[in-house]
Amino acid sequence: MTSASPPPIPRRPLLRPGMGKLAPGFFLFLCLFLAPVLIVVVYSLLTRGTYGGVVWHLDLDSYARVLGLPNEDELRDWDFVYLGIFAKSAMIAAATAGLTLLMAFPAAWYIARQPDRRKFMLLTLVTLPFFVNALVRVYAWMLILRADGLINNLLMASGLIDQPLHLIYTPGAVVVAMVYQYLPFMVLPLFASLEKMDLRLLEASRDLGASGSTTFRRVVLPLAMPGIVAGMVLVFVPAFGNFLAPTLIGGAKDLQLGPLLAQAFLSARDWPFGSAIATLLSAVVLLCLFVMARSEGRQAKEVV
Amino acid sequence: MSLRPSPLKAALLAHLWLFFLFLYLPIAMLVVYSFNDNAVSMMTWNGFTFDWYWRVLANIGLISPSSDLAGSGNLQLYSDPNLGPAALNSVIVALGSASLATVIGTLSALGLARCTFPGKLTYRTALYLPIVIPDIVLGIALLVFLAALSFPLGRVSVILAHTVFLASYVTVVVGARLAGMNTALEEASADLGASPWITFWRVTFPQLVPGIVGGFLLSVVISFDDLVIAYFTSGVGATTLPVYLFGAIKRNVSPEINAISVLMMLLSMVIVALALWLRRPTRA
Numbered sequence: 204m205t206s207a208s209p210p211p212i213p214r215r216p217l218l219r220p221g222m223g224k225l226a227p228g229f230f231l232f233l234c235l236f237l238a239p240v241l242i243v244v245v246y247s248l249l250t251r252g253t254y255g256g257v258v259w260h261l262d263l264d265s266y267a268r269v270l271g272l273p274n275e276d277e278l279r280d281w282d283f284v285y286l287g288i289f290a291k292s293a294m295i296a297a298a299t300a301g302l303t304l305l306m307a308f309p310a311a312w313y314i315a316r317q318p319d320r321r322k323f324m325l326l327t328l329v330t331l332p333f334f335v336n337a338l339v340r341v342y343a344w345m346l347i348l349r350a351d352g353l354i355n356n357l358l359m360a361s362g363l364i365d366q367p368l369h370l371i372y373t374p375g376a377v378v379v380a381m382v383y384q385y386l387p388f389m390v391l392p393l394f395a396s397l398e399k400m401d402l403r404l405l406e407a408s409r410d411l412g413a414s415g416s417t418t419f420r421r422v423v424l425p426l427a428m429p430g431i432v433a434g435m436v437l438v439f440v441p442a443f444g445n446f447l448a449p450t451l452i453g454g455a456k457d458l459q460l461g462p463l464l465a466q467a468f469l470s471a472r473d474w475p476f477g478s479a480i481a482t483l484l485s486a487v488v489l490l491c492l493f494v495m496a497r498s499e500g501r502q503a504k505e506v507v
Numbered sequence: 508m509s510l511r512p513s514p515l516k517a518a519l520l521a522h523l524w525l526f527f528l529f530l531y532l533p534i535a536m537l538v539v540y541s542f543n544d545n546a547v548s549m550m551t552w553n554g555f556t557f558d559w560y561w562r563v564l565a566n567i568g569l570i571s572p573s574s575d576l577a578g579s580g581n582l583q584l585y586s587d588p589n590l591g592p593a594a595l596n597s598v599i600v601a602l603g604s605a606s607l608a609t610v611i612g613t614l615s616a617l618g619l620a621r622c623t624f625p626g627k628l629t630y631r632t633a634l635y636l637p638i639v640i641p642d643i644v645l646g647i648a649l650l651v652f653l654a655a656l657s658f659p660l661g662r663v664s665v666i667l668a669h670t671v672f673l674a675s676y677v678t679v680v681v682g683a684r685l686a687g688m689n690t691a692l693e694e695a696s697a698d699l700g701a702s703p704w705i706t707f708w709r710v711t712f713p714q715l716v717p718g719i720v721g722g723f724l725l726s727v728v729i730s731f732d733d734l735v736i737a738y739f740t741s742g743v744g745a746t747t748l749p750v751y752l753f754g755a756i757k758r759n760v761s762p763e764i765n766a767i768s769v770l771m772m773l774l775s776m777v778i779v780a781l782a783l784w785l786r787r788p789t790r791a
Contacts, residue, residue, distance in 0.1 A: 222622050228615030228634070228674055235671045236637050236645075239652035243644075246651060256654075310526040313519040325523075327783060332530050334779040336732045338749050339768040342756055343533040346540065346550060349760070353536060356550050386530065444641030446735050451756060461643050468647055468739070478651070481644050492639060 240485070247478035257474055265479035285463075289483070292460040295374055295449075296442035299381040300435045303389040306382065307434065308427075311393035315400075326394065333387040341447050344380040345371065348452065372454040380448040385441060389434035396430030429499050436495040440488050460484055534772065541765035549762055559766035566590045566763075590767070593751035597731055599662055600747055604669035605726035611670070612677025613719055617711075619678070620685040635679070637672040645672065646739035653740065660742025668740040669730045676729065677722040684718030717785045724782035728775050 247265055249257040267274060271283040314325045332340070347353045348371040355367040370376060404426070408418040424431075446461030453459060460480065467477030541560075545553035564570045568591050619631055637645065649668045658664060688711075696706040734749040741750055748771065755764055 222618060222624060224614040224618035225622070225630075227611045228618075228678065229630075231611055231671060231674055232634065232637070235649065235652075235667060239648035240640075240644075242652050242655060243648045306526060306529070309519050309522045313523050328527065329530070331776070331779065332534060334728050334732070334775050335534060335772050336749060336768070336775060338734050338752055338756070339537070339772055340533065342752075342760075342764065342768055343537045345756070345760060346537065346765075347533060349550070351548055351550055353550050383529070383533065440639065441641060444643050446643045447753075461641075464643055464647060465738075468650065474651065477647065481647055485640060485644050488639070488641060488644075 243478045244482050246474050247482045249475050251473050251475050256472075265475045266483075268476060269479050269483060285480070288458055288460060288463055291374075291457060292443055293487075295377055295459065296381075296439045296445075298378050299385065299442040300389075300438040302378065302382050303386055303438045304393075304431065304434060307386060307389035307393055308431075311390050311397050311430075314390075315394050315397040322398075326391070329390045330387050337384060337447055340384055341380050341451050344376070344383065345452055348376050348379075371452050374454070374457050376452045377445075377448045377457075377459070380452055381438075381442045381445060384448070385438040388437040388441075392433035392437065393427065393430040396427050396433075400426050432498040433495050436491045440491055443487065444484050537765060537772075538769050541762070541769045543762065543765075546762060549760060549765070559762045560770070562763055563590070563766045563770065567594050587763075589746065589751055593746045593748045596662060596665075596741075596745050597748035600665050600669060600737070600745075601727045601730040603662075603666040604673055604730045605723050607666070607670045608673030608677050608726050609719060609723040612674040612722060613681050613715070615674065615678040616681035616685055619682060634675045637675045638679075642733070642735040643739075646736040649736070650739040660740060660745070662741075662745040664740045664742070665737050665745055665747065668736050669733065672736075673726040673730060677719075677726060680722040680725065681715060681718045684715055688714055721782045721785045724778050724785070728778050728782075731771070731775065 246257055248261050248263065250260040250262060250264070252258045264274060264277070268279070268282075269285045269289075271281055271286050273280050273282075310329075314322055314329075317325065345352070349355070350367040350369075350371070352371070354370060355364075358364045359367065400423070404422055405418055408422045409415075413421065444461050444464075445459070446465060449457070449459040450462050450465075453462070464477055464480055464484070467473050467480060471477075540550060540552075542555050542557070543549060543552055544556035544558065545551055561570065566587050615634070619627065646668070649664075649671075653660060653664055692710050692714075693706055696710045697703070701709065732749070733747075734753055737747045737750050738753065741747060746754075748767075752764065752767060752771075755761070
């Protein structure tokens, strides 16, 4: 977390003309973003009250529970169920990001090689479904994957199967719905780095005798890396904490972070524990974004 | 672009077609089956009907459930008192938060573009946080915060919650417009003796209008789209349309949900098309 208040500098006045315009946004950011997020971090260090809420008693037991450490006072043994949920959520999000990359890369490559007007049109077509309500898009996948859904109906009608396949309420269903949801997040940064790519480098590589796959590995991939990293992060981050898809089409046994968080706050009313999970989730997200920023920064340096 | 021979190009083109099929087929399916006259097995085509739309519109109160419609079978025995208020809440929240965010975000963008101060880069980066933080974390943080202040949950709390991340969004959109603007015009205006106030309203603002309107429209769509943050901050009385729909979907899928989904989609698409048209690249 970064402090937005500038350090005092002598001689020059701190408030310059025109800075008043920043006041409402700064106030909003401070009161309704920074303060709430910091409260969550503080709550994660407190103790749960008997009737929900928190008691002002500092301890790290919420984190110990997430990590699965035993606690004799609470008669708790080693238990890695929450670490397992973290790992499963991370794996599902990583699978989503990987699949999204495989689907988006060729499309972004093709779009980047089109004339400007077509580029703009194709990119608009890529972005447009993103503005369809996220809930509606997950719902569409429910209709496709249900036992009496589109896929099963088609397969049954064609005689390929005689029992409906178990498609919905599986990790695979969650991955497909999230790939669908976040494809634009992958296409746009990939497009940005592929469009900038100097195609003469590819020709040079070919002229020097490199095979197609070598050229791809040694020239295309390194040049596209900032776009790949940015796309992976932009997909992984919202997929990791996703609430909608796991809740509606995820299996009851495969609890993920988003639904777990909602449970901790809305039904279990264990705010310190929920806050600890939210804090860890945010830490992972910030780490990912940091990696992305560094990858872009390194690329910028290498170009110079 | 002399890249490589045509097999690769053909494969890429084929992939692009599949790619767009994947993107648009689920939406198209939803639209088609929202006209399916089959109340029992929704995904088995039985014939064309407008009934589900009439039901939804009658429930929102846009049309009265007249007798000639009630004769068509599907329309009977249906009233849901929660749909209308939820739709109204969504409209109020979207317009309220988008308006607030547009004013605050535009001011922030102007301040960031035209002033230098220590820590500016840090602040500019920090303003991205409300956009990139998982929505569930922001929703929970606001829930905890509002509870700590004993602030009542309702339309106001949802509007405030949406304003937080929409303001960041508008700051980015308007900031991008400002960055692409030529400052020579502003300097010329100042050289010709115009006061900063006149320069702003006569020179800067007119150039900014497409960015501001675009930012406002996209904010409306994003607010209208949000489930998670509203889910945590709306309380009982201020259920928005996505929160209502989420509850309905969790109970069961139904043809009315199809119709509501398609209507919401249509509304978002119209607004986004308008916003994209306003932000289209004008210079060659």
